[in-house]
Amino acid sequence: MFMNFRRIRKCQFMRLLTTCLVLCMVTVYWEELDHQVVSHVRAYTYRYLVNRYNFLNSSYSLSSSRHNRKEGYHDADAGLGNYPYLINHPGKCGGAGGDGRSRDDVLLLLFVKSSPENFERRQDIRVTWGNESFAWSELGASVRLLFALGVHPDAGGRSRVQSALLQEDQDYGDLIQQNFLDTFHNLTSKLVLQFHWGHEYCRQARFLMSADDDIFVHMPNLVKYLRQLLSSQSVAKDLWVGHVHRGSPPVRRKESKYHVPHNLYPWPSYPDYTAGAGYVVSGNVADKIYQATLLLNSSMYIDDVFMGICAEAMGVSPQEHVYFSGEGKTLYHPCIYVRMITSHGHATDVRSLWQAATDPSVSGNSVGFINNIYCTAVRVAMLCRPYYQNTYSCMAAFT
Incomplete structure (x- = not known):
């Protein structure tokens, strides 16, 4: 009995x-635990159990209070989307008809969000996946490429950069620039620029794509996909497709780049949205987003979240496509290239990837029963590893 008592005391x-x-660890790392666990649990509970965004559906207003914004931000009351154009090309989509609408049939209006100093990235895109001549001559598709920009945020170097932009636009005629500072906290201004320009000058475009200047787009695969959608009119409407984030919570950590304070967005979960790196909407959805930007408070400076808020307000839901990578970077293999649509993180290898991904021999990898079995096995080996963060989900291996 004595030994048992000592054993119990020791236990x-x-x-x-x-x-x-454990309590000491929780105390030390509580903020990180709250961000990684508590916030996500609350967000998913709100998204999937409560699943109400009445603050949008009832009033189209995000918040009655104004967030105290840092220097360089533009207040929503200034009229987001009403910034004057410094560079514009109203005739990019063709000649205007009597109703002010362009006559040319445009399959895809391709907007690339770019920073003023990223000339090399823009040039790489012009000669690869954004090449309008290639899209027309090789794919028979009418694609209009435009780069959306603000002004350089550094006042000291702004004049030099602006002169270079004017020369670049004179050479290529594909820059659209408005007079707002090109900073992270003005990305929403850049998003609104795209949808306002499309509504004003290219309303007849069947689809609009918004992309970052460090992504890769497999244009032949994208055009093939869009044409398949057009073959079914019901599918080609109300389309918003990309890499979907569902039930994501706002980041409350002040040191984070994506920090959103409670007075800007007090709810525990964002509406569903697609990663801003690259997504496609149909023409009627582009018009709905344009209408939403006229009605909603535009203080939300995370552009892909603001896109989700606009879409939720207008009754549009995002659709997942397994070969839109979101923030991920593709794995390099012909069996991946044959299906890929977008890949993120290509600031320096766009030209080499374009050459490899569009090589005529790649299409042969999907022809025939044996080749299909081989490529499926390769994709399973590359995409279905549990310890590796892939560009595409494991489901993509079987799609």
């Missing part, structure tokens, strides 16, 4: 010590 002591250690 209780170890439990108490363990509990104290």
Whole structure:
């Protein structure tokens, strides 16, 4: 009995010590735990159990209070989307008809969000996946490429950069620039620029794509996909497709680039949205987003989240496509290229990837029963590893 009592006392002591250690760890790392666990649990509960965004559906207003914005931000009351154009090409989509609408049939209006100093990235895109001549001559598709920009945020170098932009636009005629600072906290202004320009000058475009200047787009695969959608009119409407984030919570950590304070967005979950790196909407959805930008408070400076808020307000839901990578970077293999649509993180290898991904031999990898089995096996080996963060989900291996 005496030995058993000592053994019980020792066990209780170890439990108490363990509990104290756990509490100490929770105390030290509570903010990180809250961000990684508590916030996500609350967000998913709101998204999937409550699943109400009445603050949008009832009033189209995000918040009655104004967020105290940092220097360089533009207040929503200034009229987001009403910034004057510094560079514009109203006739990019063709000649105007009597009703002010362009006559040319445009399959895809392709907007690339770019920073003023990223000339090399824009040039790489012009000669690869954004090449309008290639799209027309090789794919028979009418694609209009435009780069959306603000002004350089550094006042000291702004004049030099602006002169270079004017020369670049004179050479290529594909820059659209408005007079707002080109900063992270003005990305929403850049989003609104795209949808306002499309509504004003290219309303007849069947689809609009918004993309970052460090992504890769497999244009032949994208055009093939869009044409398949057009073959079914019901599918080609109300389309918003990309890499979908569902039930994501706002980041409350002040040191984060994506920090959103409670007074800007007090709810525990964002509406569903697609990663801003690259997504496609149909023409009627582009018009709905344009209408939403006229009605909604535009203080939300994370552009893909603001896109989700606009879409939720207008009754549009995003659709997942397994070969839109979101923030991920593709794995390099012909069996991936044959299906890929977008890949993120290509600031320096766009030309080499374009050459490899569009090589005529790639299409042969999907022809025939044996080749299909081989490529499926390769994709399973590359995309279905549990310890590796892939560009595409495991489901893509079988699609």
